[in-house]
Each structure stands twice: as C-alpha cells, then as structure tokens.
Amino acid sequence: MALQDLPVMLSGYRLMVTEAPAAKMREAEDGTVTPVVDRMSGEVQYVVTLFAKPMPVEGRKAGKGEEIRVNLPGDPGEGFEEGMYVELVNAVVNTYEIPDRVDPRKIASAGLWFKAAGLKPVARPVRNAA
Template sequence: MRNIPVNLAAFRLRVVEPPTMKMRKDDAGREIVVTDRDGAAKFVMSLFAKVAGEKGEEIRVTLDTDPGEGLEEGDLVELVDARVNPYSFKNDKDEVISGIAFSAAGVKPLDR
C-alpha cells in the first residue's frame, strides 16, 4: 500500500529546517538531485508536529513541488495532500529497516 492519505489538521506544523532540494548519492558517491518520473526535482524539509497538550515530534517531509522562497525556521505551515508511505529493506548488515516516510504535494504558510 502506497501514498496513504493522512489528516494532520489537529497538528501545528512548525518549520525546523526550511525546504531544500532533495539529494542522494549515486553509485559513484556523487550527490545528485532526486526527481520524479517526469524529471521534476523533489524537495525536502523538516517540521515539528505537535498536538496541543502532547509532546511533539520532528518529521521529515518530501515535497512534490518547489515550495518557493520565504519559508523560514519557526514558520507555521500546512501540508497540501499529505500522505505516508511504509517502507522496509535490508541494509548492508542484513538488518531489516522499516518505517514510514511523509510526503506532500506542497506546503503553504499559515497566518500567524
């Protein structure tokens, strides 16, 4: 199951790390831009997600589109079309690594 819609309306999402272009290392160890099937660059940002009265947690979110300029640390934001994707793989030590990855179509700032 992929791209499971997630409702984060109850959470306050605060920027911890502003959006940057998502990068990965190729087989030669060079940094390359992560793109979708059509060649459009992906972006990544870190958010602190918190519900009133509860402890929060930092999440890393991959964005499908360029979020543009102006998002800074501490800004409150809303994710557009937020979703999670479960993953599981074996690493070099033959350990199974699994979890969920957050993604969204985009991000928009909230008025303070």
C-alpha cells in the same frame, strides 16, 4: 507489503518549519551527490523538515511533538523559513519494509515517510492569556 499514498490528517497538529525546504539529494556509490528528480515530471524534488506538535486538547496532557521530514514534488516557492507555521497540501504517508538478508520472511527494518503536494503558510498560533 508496503502501503502507498495513504491520506493523513494532521489537523490536530501545529507544523513548524525547522529546516527550510531544500532540494532532495542522493549520494551515489562513487561519492557524487546529485538532486533527486521526479521520473514523471523531470522536476527536482524537495524536502522540508517540520516539528509536528499536537495541539492542546482540554482535559488531556499535551504531547511533546516530533520532527518529521516531508517530500515535496518540487520547489514550494519563496518564504518558507525556519520558525514559520505551515499546513501540508494533500499530505500522505507511505510505508516501507526491508527484508532480513538471512531470512527474507522476517523484516529487518520498517518505517514510514511523508509526502505532500505542497506547503501553505498559516497564521502563528495565539497563546491563551490566562
């Protein structure tokens, strides 16, 4: 069973653009590449790659962070460049499972993917001068 559109709180993370938003592309069996289009709106979907790094918490070692890809329902607009800090608007996470071909009761692969209604620029974090 796959869980869909679970709200996700990323307020404890700094999100930095590592790959600017671009149209999400799909490769067909014949090798042609076409943009992914939303079935409801007909709009081309976008994807952005972000580096999610935990914000420092006093008394705890800071985590290293991880790169995540986030699906967007359309073009988020101009100005979302590499190195920019952003916030996700209405971020959700979805899960998926791929059953084993030999024994469908077993799961061969599972994972999750993020999506958001949009991106919002945020001020670059200020480092503490010590």
